[in-house]
Amino acid sequence: DGGITQSPKYLFRKEGQNVTLSCEQNLNHDAMYWYRQDPGQGLRLIYYSQIVNDFQKGDIAEGYSVSREKKESFPLTVTSAQKNPTAFYLCASRVAGGGTEAFFGQGTRLTVV
Amino acid sequence: QQQVKQSPQSLIVQKGGISIINCAYENTAFDYFPWYQQFPGKGPALLIAIRPDVSEKKEGRFTISFNKSAKQFSLHIMDSQPGDSATYFCAASKASGTYKYIFGTGTRLKVLA
Numbered sequence: 653d654g655g656i657t658q659s660p661k662y663l664f665r666k667e668g669q670n671v672t673l674s675c676e677q678n679l680n681h682d683a684m685y686w687y688r689q690d691p692g693q694g695l696r697l698i699y700y701s702q703i704v705n706d707f708q709k710g711d712i713a714e715g716y717s718v719s720r721e722k723k724e725s726f727p728l729t730v731t732s733a734q735k736n737p738t739a740f741y742l743c744a745s746r747v748a749g750g751g752t753e754a755f756f757g758q759g760t761r762l763t764v765v
Numbered sequence: 766q767q768q769v770k771q772s773p774q775s776l777i778v779q780k781g782g783i784s785i786i787n788c789a790y791e792n793t794a795f796d797y798f799p800w801y802q803q804f805p806g807k808g809p810a811l812l813i814a815i816r817p818d819v820s821e822k823k824e825g826r827f828t829i830s831f832n833k834s835a836k837q838f839s840l841h842i843m844d845s846q847p848g849d850s851a852t853y854f855c856a857a858s859k860a861s862g863t864y865k866y867i868f869g870t871g872t873r874l875k876v877l878a
Contacts, residue, residue, distance in 0.1 A: 658808075694771070694868050694869055695854060695868040700865065710865070742809070744866070752797070754799075754856075756808030758807060758808050
């Protein structure tokens with residue numbers, strides 16, 4: 653089945669640690685996105701990538717980093733510089749070019765302990 | 766110019782009633798306006814989408830109304846059912862240039878049985 657897979661579903665991070673969230677898609681989509689979801693704030697764009705080895709900052713990129721070494725994969729690292737990382741993180745992908753449906757993963761809930 | 770403003774933040778409707786959610790955008794370069802439905806703990810999924818060359822699109826009980834001059838679009842859910850209880854997001858994108866996908870802040874809909 654084609655789709656977009658995020659892992660893990662739940663992740664706990666200690667203060668000062670970096671953690672990496674995985675996002676893999678087998679839809680052959682060029683564009684991939686990371687969003688952060690907090691209650692009452694909708695989906696805020698962290699980073700997006702249109703092609704391999706290229707990515708752009710979204711609206712809230714501080715404290716996050718990404719890589720796009722393969723078309724299928726777009727991992728997100730939440731660094732210790734992110735002061736309030738507890739949130740629900742969503743990865744999405746879509747066909748290159750605008751005007752197309754975005755397919756979302758099931759999300760990763762990150763909690764700082 | 767990149768914002769999409771969504772209202773109301775929450776909505777309670779009786780079973781069988783009509784649910785209406787509104788969105789407004791600023792950037793006239795946007796040319797794809799989807800609505801996404803999200804259930805708790807899940808990623809959003811495309812519900813229905815419209816392009817600015819039509820003023821209305823209907824799929825089953827769901828209708829998008831689009832007003833290009835006012836830069837507004839709305840989602841109407843006819844004969845609302847308890848199973849429609851979810852969070853709804855409007856979004857906007859454009860066909861060329863950046864592939865940014867901008868979301869509204871979401872509306873939490875509760876349909877009472």
